[in-house]
Each structure stands twice: as C-alpha cells, then as structure tokens.
Amino acid sequence: MQKYLITGGAGFIGSHLADNLLASGNEVIVLDDLSTGRLENIEQNSDNSKFKFVEGSILDEELVSRMIGETDQVLHLAAAVGVFSIMKDPLGSLKTNIRGSEIVLENACKFMKPVLVTSTSEIYGKNTSDLLSEDDDRILGSATKTRWSYSEAKAIEEFLAYSYWKTANLETRIVRLFNTVGPRQVGSYGMVIPRFISAAIAGESIQVYGNGEQTRCFGHVSDISQGIISVLNSRQTIGEVLNLGVNFEISIIDLAQLIIKKTNSTSKIELVPYDQAYEEGFEDMQRRVPDTRKIERITGWKAKLNLEQIIDDVISYQLSTQHKV
Numbered sequence: 559m560q561k562y563l564i565t566g567g568a569g570f571i572g573s574h575l576a577d578n579l580l581a582s583g584n585e586v587i588v589l590d591d592l593s594t595g596r597l598e599n600i601e602q603n604s605d606n607s608k609f610k611f612v613e614g615s616i617l618d619e620e621l622v623s624r625m626i627g628e629t630d631q632v633l634h635l636a637a638a639v640g641v642f643s644i645m646k647d648p649l650g651s652l653k654t655n656i657r658g659s660e661i662v663l664e665n666a667c668k669f670m671k672p673v674l675v676t677s678t679s680e681i682y683g684k685n686t687s688d689l690l691s692e693d694d695d696r697i698l699g700s701a702t703k704t705r706w707s708y709s710e711a712k713a714i715e716e717f718l719a720y721s722y723w724k725t726a727n728l729e730t731r732i733v734r735l736f737n738t739v740g741p742r743q744v745g746s747y748g749m750v751i752p753r754f755i756s757a758a759i760a761g762e763s764i765q766v767y768g769n770g771e772q773t774r775c776f777g778h779v780s781d782i783s784q785g786i787i788s789v790l791n792s793r794q795t796i797g798e799v800l801n802l803g804v805n806f807e808i809s810i811i812d813l814a815q816l817i818i819k820k821t822n823s824t825s826k827i828e829l830v831p832y833d834q835a836y837e838e839g840f841e842d843m844q845r846r847v848p849d850t851r852k853i854e855r856i857t858g859w860k861a862k863l864n865l866e867q868i869i870d871d872v873i874s875y876q877l878s879t880q881h882k883v
C-alpha cells in the first residue's frame with residue numbers, strides 16, 4: 559500500500575483517481591486550491607481515515623515540500639485547464655502550469671519521490687494526422703495567440719519531467735490525456751459534452767463553435783483513471799511519455815445531434831463563429847486522434863466504455879445532481 563499525493567485531486571479526473579486508489583487500500587492526500595475543483599467531488603471520502611484534503615496551492619513551495627516529504631508518490635494533476643480559463647487569465651495559467659509544475663518536480667526530486675504528470679493532447683497542436691503517436695511533431699500557431707500557451711506550458715512540464723528523469727534519475731512518468739469526460743466534469747471552462755448536455759436538458763440552444771466539422775475523440779473518466787493507474791503500476795513507463803485516450807472519432811455537430819437524440823431534447827443547434835465564442839483570430843484544432851498502441855503494449859490497458867455510455871453517464875449525473883454548468 560502506498561501514500562499518494564494528488565495535486566488537483568478535488569478536480570474532475572483527480573477525484574476519480576483518489577476514489578480508485580482509496581478503493582484498493584491506499585492512502586491519499588489531496589492538495590487543491592479549489593479554483594476549478596469542488597469539495598463535492600471529494601465529500602464521499604471525508605470520513606475515510608486514509609483520506610486527507612489540504613486546501614492550498616502548488617505555488618506554495620513550503621507547503622508542497624512538506625506534503626511531498628510525507629508521501630510515497632506524487633500524481634501531479636493540478637493545472638489551469640479549459641480553453642476559457644486560459645483565454646481569461648493567460649498569465650495566471652502560465653504561472654500555475656509552468657512554475658507550479660516546476661515546484662512539484664523540484665520537491666519530488668528533493669525527496670526522490672516518483673511523479674506522474676498529466677500532459678495533454680493539446681501538445682500536438684494543429685497536427686491532424688490519422689493517429690497521433692508520442693513522437694509526432696507539434697504544430698502550433700503564433701505565440702501571439704493565447705490559446706497556444708496551454709500547449710506550450712504543458713510541453714515545458716513534459717520537458718521538465720523528462721529532464722529530471724534524465725539528469726537526476728527521478729522516476730517520472732508522463733501521460734498525455736486526450737478528451738476525458740464523465741460525471742463531475744463541468745462545462746463552464748469550455749468542456750464540450752457537459753455543456754451540450756446541460757443545454758439539451760434545459761431545452762436551450764446548443765452552441766457549436768465554428769462549423770462543427772472539427773472532430774474529437776472522448777474517453778470515459780473511469781477508463782482514463784484506470785489507464786493512469788496502469789501506467790503508475792508499471793516500471794516500464796518510467797521516463798516515458800504515453801498517450802491515453804480513445805480513438806473513436808466524432809464531429810462536434812454529430813455529437814450535438816447525438817446528445818439531442820439521447821436527451822429527447824427540443825434544443826436547436828446554433829453555430830457560433832470562433833471569433834465570437836473566444837476572441838478574434840482564435841484557432842482551433844480540426845482533429846485529434848490518439849495512437850494508443852504504446853500504452854496498450856506496455857500496460858495491457860484498453861478502454862471499456864464507448865461514447866454512448868459516456869453520454870448516458872453524464873446525463874444521469876446532471877439529472878441526479880441538478881448540476882447546472
């Protein structure tokens with residue numbers, strides 16, 4: 559049994575990871591500043607003696623050092639996420655995603671505690687290859703476009719993690735997550751499925767940005783969380799980068815139609831130009847399909863749930879919690 563520190567553990571993915579690790583008898587400490595995380599995501603563990611929540615920031619060096627000193631392994635998920643958050647507060651997002659990650663890695667190195675970092679498919683930028691594999695090129699837009707700063711910051715986080723492994727033998731693992739969806743995710747930071755479902759349930763228009771022909775692939779948070787644990791449990795993943803996602807591709811307009819059908823909604827689809835949804839000159843990615851052969855080969859992980867099951871779960875979650883995003 560291990561004692562894990564999960565930064566960002568009151569967030570969407572981190573809280574599911576905490577549940578899974580606790581279910582197999584581990585201890586979990588969560589460090590979260592509740593900027594996008596929520597106490598209701600972790601309230602089910604409040605009476606568990608193996609669970610502890612500390613409200614604080616990864617930018618607090620003294621706190622991070624003390625907490626890492628008390629744990630066996632670190633799962634670093636804390637980040638400024640979601641296109642809306644990045645566009646709204648570019649400087650704060652960069653500080654969290656670069657300096658925050660640096661503080662976590664520096665202190666993990668100080669105590670030589672293994673760290674897993676959660677990077678992102680945004681790393682690949684505008685590369686629209688059929689299957690994006692870990693060594694593929696990054697194709698990014700101009701540095702005058704704020705949107706790309708998230709990709710850059712996460713790339714720096716990856717370089718830092720990899721360099722700590724290469725130069726200091728710190729056991730680091732990097733997982734590149736593709737779109738992850740499921741209960742507890744909220745749509746207010748630009749996450750598409752909870753946003754569409756919430757609008758569909760309310761009978762409001764579903765706002766599709768751009769022409770809707772851009773495609774995405776979605777993984778269920780329970781599969782993704784199991785994937786992260788399978789990476790954690792393998793020594794062959796140390797010093798490696800692994801894609802983690804599902805490669806079933808759907809256009810955003812088809813996704814909106816599927817959600818309308820599944821919710822029996824009267825909602826209409828409204829196309830909103832990117833300039834209006836974000837800012838003038840905003841660039842989106844046209845597609846992002848993961849090549850997951852590496853993680854499957856090394857860990858044996860495979861996704862079990864399909865898009866329809868994901869949508870059903872988010873609908874049930876929103877109906878049961880009256881969660882309005």
Ligand SMILES: NC(=O)c1ccc[n+]([C@@H]2O[C@H](COP(=O)([O-])OP(=O)(O)OC[C@H]3O[C@@H](n4cnc5c(N)ncnc54)[C@H](O)[C@@H]3O)[C@@H](O)[C@H]2O)c1
Pocket residue numbers: 565566567568569570571572589590591592593594595596614615616617634635636637638639654658676677678679734735736737738739
């Ligand atoms: N959800 C996805 O589709 C997706 C895709 C790719 C990568 N990721 C990565 O997965 C990780 C988790 O994302 P998520 O989807 O669960 O989002 P989330 O917003 O629910 O989780 C991020 C958590 O970090 C916390 N946080 C932010 N700044 C902090 C700080 N300075 N100190 C402490 N805590 C802080 C937030 O309060 C939140 O609980 C992130 O690193 C994100 O980049 C997510």
